[in-house]
Amino acid sequence: MRRIHRTDVKAEIVREPGAKETTHRKLIDTPDGADRFVLTEFDIAPNGSTPPHHHDWEHEIYVLEGEMDLVLPSEGRAERVEPGDAIFIPRDEPHGFVTGPDQSCRFLIVAPCERPPVRNFFLSDDPYEYTQMPEYSSAREGK
Numbered sequence: 303m304r305r306i307h308r309t310d311v312k313a314e315i316v317r318e319p320g321a322k323e324t325t326h327r328k329l330i331d332t333p334d335g336a337d338r339f340v341l342t343e344f345d346i347a348p349n350g351s352t353p354p355h356h357h358d359w360e361h362e363i364y365v366l367e368g369e370m371d372l373v374l375p376s377e378g379r380a381e382r383v384e385p386g387d388a389i390f391i392p393r394d395e396p397h398g399f400v401t402g403p404d405q406s407c408r409f410l411i412v413a414p415c416e417r418p419p420v421r422n423f424f425l426s427d428d429p430y431e432y433t434q435m436p437e438y439s440s441a442r443e444g445k
């Protein structure tokens with residue numbers, strides 16, 4: 303058994319192309335002995351995002367605190383999620399996360415250990431910034 307408190311794990315800036323104001327803590331990772339699944343806590347500050355992307359592995363999401371919009375490009379919409387929501391993203395389903403100026407969100411993600419980056423396809427070509435709201439997230443007001 304291995305017990306880890308979130309504050310024992312350093313928050314790292316997410317440097318995926320297009321990610322903004324997003325940090326994560328790898329709560330349980332392969333160095334801890336995990337060989338099937340990793341557990342990661344994400345924290346998106348106001349005006350943050352992870353760009354819409356898809357990959358051939360699933361992940362599970364559990365919202366702990368705050369709120370954000372889950373962007374679903376293939377459905378042409380975004381959906382507000384809040385604490386207590388559990389969300390399943392099947393493999394290859396495009397998804398992204400966005401917070402507005404008065405929003406932030408802390409959530410857990412469970413993902414397989416084996417997730418080769420070459421299979422991570424970002425829909426955004428913008429390498430470092432993500433200031434333009436995509437048309438499919440127009441459900442969010444005031445931006």
Ligand code: ZN
Nearest residue numbers: 355357361397
């Ligand atoms: Zn993803």
